[in-house]
Amino acid sequence: MELASKYDPRAIEEKWYQFWLDKKLFHSEPDNRVPYTVVIPPPNVTGVLHMGHMLNNTIQDVLVRRARMQGKNACWVPGTDHASIATEAKVVKMLAERGIDKRSLSRDEFLKYAWEWKEQYGGIILKQLRKLGASCDWDRTAFTMDDVRYESVMRVFVDLYNKELIYRGVRMVNWDPQALTAVSDEEVVYKESHGKLFYLRYFVEGEDRYIVVATTRPETIMGDTAVCVHPEDERYSWLKGKRVVVPGVGRVVPIIMDEYVDREFGTGALKITPAHDINDYNLGMKYNLESIDIFNDNGTLNEHGGKYAGMDRFACRKQIVKDLDEAGLIEKIEDYTNKVGHSERTDAVIEPKLSAQWFLKMEGLAKRALEVVEDDTIRFHPAKFKNTYRHWLENIKDWCISRQLWWGHRIPAWYLEVNGRVETVVALNEEEARKLAAEKYGYTGALRQDDDVLDTWFSSWLWPISLFDGIRNPDNPEIKYYYPTADLITAPDIIFFWVARMIMAGEEYRKDVPFHNVYFTGIVRDKLGRKMSKQLGNSPDPIELIEKYGADGVRMGMLLTAPAGNDLPFDESICEQGRNFSNKLWNALRLVSGWQVETSTPKDSKSRSLEDSKSNNEVAVQWMEQRMAQVLEEIERDFDQYRLSEALMATYKLAWDDFCSWYLEMVKPAYGTPIDRETYEATLSIFSRLMLMLHPFMPFVTEEIWHALQTMGKDDEKAAFINANYSIMNQHMPTSVYYDQRLLDEFDTAREVIAGVRNIRNTRNLSPKEALEVSYIASDERFRIDRFEGIIRKLGNVSAVKVITEKPAGALSFMIGTTECFVPMSQNVNREEELKKLQEDLKYAEGFLNSVLKKLSNEKFVNGAPAAVIEKERNKQRDAETKIAALKAQIAALG
RNA sequence: GGGAGUAUAGCUCAGCUGGUUCAGAGCGCCUGCCUUACAAGCAGGAGGUCACUGGUUCGAUCCCUGUUACUCCCACCA
Numbered sequence: 001m002e003l004a005s006k007y008d009p010r011a012i013e014e015k016w017y018q019f020w021l022d023k024k025l026f027h028s029e030p031d032n033r034v035p036y037t038v039v040i041p042p043p044n045v046t047g048v049l050h051m052g053h054m055l056n057n058t059i060q061d062v063l064v065r066r067a068r069m070q071g072k073n074a075c076w077v078p079g080t081d082h083a084s085i086a087t088e089a090k091v092v093k094m095l096a097e098r099g100i101d102k103r104s105l106s107r108d109e110f111l112k113y114a115w116e117w118k119e120q121y122g123g124i125i126l127k128q129l130r131k132l133g134a135s136c137d138w139d140r141t142a143f144t145m146d147d148v149r150y151e152s153v154m155r156v157f158v159d160l161y162n163k164e165l166i167y168r169g170v171r172m173v174n175w176d177p178q179a180l181t182a183v184s185d186e187e188v189v190y191k192e193s194h195g196k197l198f199y200l201r202y203f204v205e206g207e208d209r210y211i212v213v214a215t216t217r218p219e220t221i222m223g224d225t226a227v228c229v230h231p232e233d234e235r236y237s238w239l240k241g242k243r244v245v246v247p248g249v250g251r252v253v254p255i256i257m258d259e260y261v262d263r264e265f266g267t268g269a270l271k272i273t274p275a276h277d278i279n280d281y282n283l284g285m286k287y288n289l290e291s292i293d294i295f296n297d298n299g300t301l302n303e304h305g306g307k308y309a310g311m312d313r314f315a316c317r318k319q320i321v322k323d324l325d326e327a328g329l330i331e332k333i334e335d336y337t338n339k340v341g342h343s344e345r346t347d348a349v350i351e352p353k354l355s356a357q358w359f360l361k362m363e364g365l366a367k368r369a370l371e372v373v374e375d376d377t378i379r380f381h382p383a384k385f386k387n388t389y390r391h392w393l394e395n396i397k398d399w400c401i402s403r404q405l406w407w408g409h410r411i412p413a414w415y416l417e418v419n420g421r422v423e424t425v426v427a428l429n430e431e432e433a434r435k436l437a438a439e440k441y442g443y444t445g446a447l448r449q450d451d452d453v454l455d456t457w458f459s460s461w462l463w464p465i466s467l468f469d470g471i472r473n474p475d476n477p478e479i480k481y482y483y484p485t486a487d488l489i490t491a492p493d494i495i496f497f498w499v500a501r502m503i504m505a506g507e508e509y510r511k512d513v514p515f516h517n518v519y520f521t522g523i524v525r526d527k528l529g530r531k532m533s534k535q536l537g538n539s540p541d542p543i544e545l546i547e548k549y550g551a552d553g554v555r556m557g558m559l560l561t562a563p564a565g566n567d568l569p570f571d572e573s574i575c576e577q578g579r580n581f582s583n584k585l586w587n588a589l590r591l592v593s594g595w596q597v598e599t600s601t602p603k604d605s606k607s608r609s610l611e612d613s614k615s616n617n618e619v620a621v622q623w624m625e626q627r628m629a630q631v632l633e634e635i636e637r638d639f640d641q642y643r644l645s646e647a648l649m650a651t652y653k654l655a656w657d658d659f660c661s662w663y664l665e666m667v668k669p670a671y672g673t674p675i676d677r678e679t680y681e682a683t684l685s686i687f688s689r690l691m692l693m694l695h696p697f698m699p700f701v702t703e704e705i706w707h708a709l710q711t712m713g714k715d716d717e718k719a720a721f722i723n724a725n726y727s728i729m730n731q732h733m734p735t736s737v738y739y740d741q742r743l744l745d746e747f748d749t750a751r752e753v754i755a756g757v758r759n760i761r762n763t764r765n766l767s768p769k770e771a772l773e774v775s776y777i778a779s780d781e782r783f784r785i786d787r788f789e790g791i792i793r794k795l796g797n798v799s800a801v802k803v804i805t806e807k808p809a810g811a812l813s814f815m816i817g818t819t820e821c822f823v824p825m826s827q828n829v830n831r832e833e834e835l836k837k838l839q840e841d842l843k844y845a846e847g848f849l850n851s852v853l854k855k856l857s858n859e860k861f862v863n864g865a866p867a868a869v870i871e872k873e874r875n876k877q878r879d880a881e882t883k884i885a886a887l888k889a890q891i892a893a894l895g
Numbered sequence: 896g897g898g899a900g901u902a903u904a905g906c907u908c909a910g911c912u913g914g915u916u917c918a919g920a921g922c923g924c925c926u927g928c929c930u931u932a933c934a935a936g937c938a939g940g941a942g943g944u945c946a947c948u949g950g951u952u953c954g955a956u957c958c959c960u961g962u963u964a965c966u967c968c969c970a971c972c973a
Binding site: 003005006007190197213214215216217260261262264265266269270271272273277278279280281282338339352384385387388391392395492493495527529560561566567568569571573574576577579580581582583584586587588589590591592593594637641643645646649652653660661664668671755758759761762763765768769855858859860861862863864865866868869872873875876 | 897898899900906907908909911914915920921922923926927928930931932933935936937938939940952953954966967968969970971972973
């Protein structure tokens with residue numbers, strides 16, 4: 001078999017993904033195994049894959065594939081989110097481009113377009129995930145608005161309404177004038193903005209005196225219904241009981257006094273606009289003030305705006321300032337910086353607005369959701385997010401769940417009029433509602449359904465349950481088997497939107513947590529530390545990256561720099577490392593596949609060298625097995641703590657350094673000679689297990705190499721059978737076993753000897769082809785290299801390893817611990833240089849000894865420190881003294 | 896305004912319960928090599944007052960005080 005010297009991921013990745021799909025290896029059904037469930041954080045149905053998705057889904061895939069190989073029944077459920085506001089905005093825009101105005105459409109017509117759009121563009125992102133290698137159970141693909149999920153949402157709404165946890169009320173909400181809908185508190189982003197603070201004159205009714213009020217929003221004076229000052233503010237005590245004229249408007253409003261006012265801010269006087277500010281609204285309630293709503297839903301002035309009616313709020317601000325200024329009603333204007341709320345989805349400036357909305361009571365739900373995180377029934381990784389979570393839940397307010405949109409789950413509330421009163425019935429569907437209306441009110445006329453839809457998160461919060469139909473059929477075998485899920489992998493910015501609410505829903509509808517662990521990924525940033533975004537154009541296209549470096553390469557690149565909860569400064573070049581690693585593995589395969597295996601065991605003298613190499617190889621195999629067991633232990637620990645990047649790094653080093661650089665070099669037969677069968681088999685086995693360990697991180701290249709290894713040396717028929725019927729995916733992950741630390745230590749010493757020889761060669765410009773001799777004085781029992789002598793000879797190109805008792809003349813030396821090693825030189829050594837080097841070493845050793853002696857002569861240390869620590873210091877002292885003596889002797893020999 | 900977090904090599908980060916895993920890893924950098932698996936490679940090497948300050952301790956990268964810088968979250972000051 002002839003293999004290309006460069007690994008080309010493209011064809012290989014496609015081949016294996018199709019193979020996995022054909023074999024239905026991602027599919028899961030409940031059985032006797034332990035379940036391992038992960039639900040995907042559903043991406044927006046019309047979204048495209050970005051780097052954040054890449055990171056998030058790579059992590060999920062690593063965990064899922066590992067669990068599967070550990071013998072668990074892994075089920076990773078994919079799906080998409082209907083994303084009410086975002087999708088509706090996209091559809092509106094698409095229609096506008098086609099010259100269609102949303103307002104000219106009926107609800108049904110609009111929804112038809114929306115569904116068409118969804119069918120056309122929806123799910124692109126799921127296709128892209130396949131390129132990444134995601135091992136989702138695609139048969140289970142769900143959508144938050146498909147039949148099962150839709151009905152689940154309806155049932156939950158009805159249930160919570162009947163439990164009196166859902167209510168409808170007129171409240172001040174965050175209004176998005178662009179999307180024309182209310183949004184929740186969490187969907188408002190406050191941004192620093194440079195504006196002005198306007199000082200307006202409010203004349204006292206019938207007098208020449210006036211009071212100056214500072215405001216950032218002069219356009220709202222049309223809605224002013226009072227001016228408020230602090231009751232103890234002596235500057236304004238004269239105003240008590242008076243009334244003032246709203247400038248430019250002419251309306252006469254009362255002066256009220258309330259401690260809410262901050263006397264230090266502005267002039268200490270505050271204008272009250274109950275319809276357009278939450279605080280003013282509260283004061284309005286308290287003092288029974290009139291509330292005048294001056295805005296239309298789209299942010300233009302309504303009929304209360306007088307001559308400004310129809311103008312946009314920001315245009316109106318300019319105009320009104322101009323007009324007031326001309327009328328001499330502006331005292332001054334100052335620059336001012338404050339935080340202005342923007343809609344997360346549309347970026348429009350949020351307008352506080354009074355409107356009728358549906359709310360969900362949070363108090364009881366929040367309490368339970370807090371408990372399960374506090375007592376570690378659910379663990380956060382990293383744990384610091386517990387603080388954030390607690391703080392939010394302890395200060396939570398009722399959740400505004402209605403949205404004035406069409407795309408979404410329509411609120412199942414119907415209105416009817418009986419005896420001049422509007423009554424509400426809430427039911428699963430219109431038919432049920434009709435029945436209910438008849439029962440409760442004896443009403444049989446037409447019903448009018450609420451126009452609003454539910455907040456998107458009102459469906460996502462049920463996701464871990466509704467995916468297994470656990471709302472509609474709470475006792476079905478699937479929900480019982482797969483719920484609670486194991487791990488949730490998500491970004492910290494949706495901890496409130498989604499994570500907290502899923503926990504609430506889990507407690508409410510399953511009396512159990514929805515997952516046991518939450519792994520918070522970091523935010524993917526560019527080299528300059530900026531968040532990746534479409535606007536900045538600093539986000540690479542993940543699909544292009546995959547084409548360039550292979551999915552394995554990109555996965556590895558992402559994982560290497562992404563410890564849990566840390567932001568990840570992404571640089572494309574990191575993918576190169578992943579690609580190079582794939583290539584390295586590929587070339588290891590090329591090496592092994594080219595080996596000739598010993599066919600008979602000849603007894604003649606020619607086989608001496610083969611026998612020699614055999615015993616070397618035995619040690620090599622032993623060592624590699626021990627090393628592998630050690631790393632496996634490390635990796636298991638890393639996974640337990642969700643330290644994925646560390647687990648990958650450990651595996652990477654095991655494969656590259658230990659396996660390729662050391663092990664393969666140890667057993668590699670000389671050119672033209674065969675390798676013994678035992679070593680060959682052992683190598684294939686070790687290599688295969690390495691592939692298993694790497695498979696969760698790099699699924700494609702490992703599957704390819706694993707197959708090559710399994711079929712190596714097999715006849716065509718057998719190979720074809722293996723290729724058609726086996727996959728690395730469901731092989732059993734190796735587990736750590738006992739390993740011999742002594743052997744590992746001995747190898748480390750041997751490795752230092754080899755490095756010492758190579759270093760001498762390197763610094764003295766000696767040819768690697770010239771064999772050197774190594775000798776050492778055996779004085780330290782910790783220095784044991786007997787077992788690795790043959791390997792030292794092979795890898796260091798050493799002709800002999802000798803134990804001696806006297807320092808040889810004319811030799812170069814290096815120290816390993818307290819043992820001196822010598823390399824005799826045929827040519828003259830550079831005395832000056834050697835002397836300089838030895839003196840530097842001596843100086844360092846003496847300094848080190850000094851610090852140790854200082855410690856040991858400190859009575860407090862000797863009395864206070866534990867015996868073991870003191871013993872260690874004494875050992876250090878002895879070693880340092882030995883070393884110093886040796887160095888001095890060498891210097892003397894040279895001089 | 897409140898709260899949380901971070902600061903260790905040029906970069907990104909480990910360093911778990913104070914003492915031989917104690918100053919580490921990967922990448923980058925420097926030097927020499929196209930050594931028949933791999934230049935997407937091989938061998939060797941250099942780099943750090945562990946942000947600053949004071950304290951606790953026989954002993955501090957690690958615990959405590961304060962300072963500085965950055966990051967994030969929360970909040971209705973017009």
